[in-house]
Amino acid sequence: MTAHSDDLLHIASCRTCRDRFTADNAVNLEADRHREPERMREFLETARRLEREREGVHDLVARLLRTTPPAEWSTLAASPELRSNAAVDQLIEEIRNRVERTPAQALTLAGVATSIAEALPASTYPAIVLAQLRAAAWKERANTLRYLSRCEDALAAIETAETRLSGFAAAAFERAVVHLVKAMVLHELGRNPDAHELLHACRQVFADHGDAKMLLCAGLIEGTWLYDAEEYPQAEKVFTELHDLAAQAQDRETLARIENNLGYCATHAGDFRKANIHFSNGIALFVDIGAHAEATRAERGAGRMLLGKGQINSGLAYLRNARRAFIDRGLAEEAALCGLEIVEVLVRRGDTDEARNLTHQVYEEVTTAGLGHRAVAAVARLNEQMVDGGSEIALEVRNVHAFLESLQETAAT
């Protein structure tokens, strides 16, 4: 039987108790009551306007970005058709799509978004809506600057976002989102106690609003920080709490990440059986949701992690699976890196024949796939050295691996 009460958490989900609470605590505003229709009108007009603008700008920003050369994107700040809440939201979406792959382009767009948001006249929207819009644009700019490692600039930008929201009591949720980014910036600046305090406060606000998605996001950040600080038991505690939340919210992608992270924590704790279960769960969840690339990355990560802890057989099993998956999907570079990781282990444990065969196989793959000539030359040299043998061969394998990785990073930037 449901236990009805005036507990606010219960009221949030129970219509009967909400109505009863409202009736029992009705505020008789008497003379002030006449103001309510005016407020309702302002609310409805704003709602209608925002909806209409969303309909009107469908695909507008994507189209403008397709037809304008990137070098001229900054001029878009002057486009009259972009002067709306919906257009700025679309710009923010485009920034998010680019921030990892092309952060410099994302920064240009963030500049456009902040310029437009700041230039909107005060009469365009109610003050709080305008403040939210401006804060959202500055927050995105701060996040992009963070990706570019310009942390001092990022801090200045996020403090501008904070300022835009100050004075608005009802902007707690946006403030928490802004504080989440600020916490990440502070963390990168090494101000860890401040970052943790902010993050903790954000999590509370997201929990108050019943926003599982943001709560999970903030929790994952906190868990990752603890893990990076080598505070593995605390990290495991955070991930375990999040696990239940993600399961309740049926957020399978986050659940997969949490399982994977729990696998890493268990490995550090020396509980390899538990680690294997978590890694397998994570990989299976990634496969279930069709995130095959993530599944393969998780397999490779698990393999490397277990090898690092001396769990050779299970580590090799994960790496072999990952390598097979990379080959199946035509990712020659990733397959080669994975292959070299296996080769190093084989060399170290004296399986020279298998190591030699695998190196030759990797050489053929990179040649066939047409990787850059420097990558092919490095693997070819290693292939020859493998035939000759030698005591330093494991070190050579590691050097070639590092060289291929550096080429990959250079290509990405």
Added chain:
Amino acid sequence: MTAVSESALLQRDDQFFEELYAEHFDFLVAVAARKFRVPEGDAEALAHEVFLSYLRKSGQVENIHSWMLGAICNASRYYWRKNGRMVEPLDDDQAFERPDPATTRILDSLPDQLAAREALEGLMPRDQEILKMRYFEGFSIIEIGRRLGVKAKYAQKLLTKVLRRAERNYRRKGTR
């Protein structure tokens, strides 16, 4: 497939937003005014601001009731952070409603604010946090318990102890 005209969509949105406002407005005002003791006129303004703040993310909010409730609670706390609070907030739970007669004096009748501040500053950070949550941000005992990860009864005990400690500090400093 049935085509829906844009005007029909707008109409439906209008109705949705109108119903949302009608359903929640009085409730939000009641929470701000009765639970957090925000003055009634300001409570109404806060509730309205919550509705406006919801509009930008209306498509992303999964549970509107929880969101609205979280927003008004946080807005009320922010209100008191900005305006200061020297009154006892109301609780949901009558068992934790009554102030402790042995300790209310410190809140109600401190003539010397400087001595009071010194008394509070002499507390451990966690104790200060408990007092801040209770008397400055308007959390109920149940909420403080949740935040500290303890049961409500234990949170009440902690609060009483902290108040006594603060009172002892205050007496040691002495009224001036």
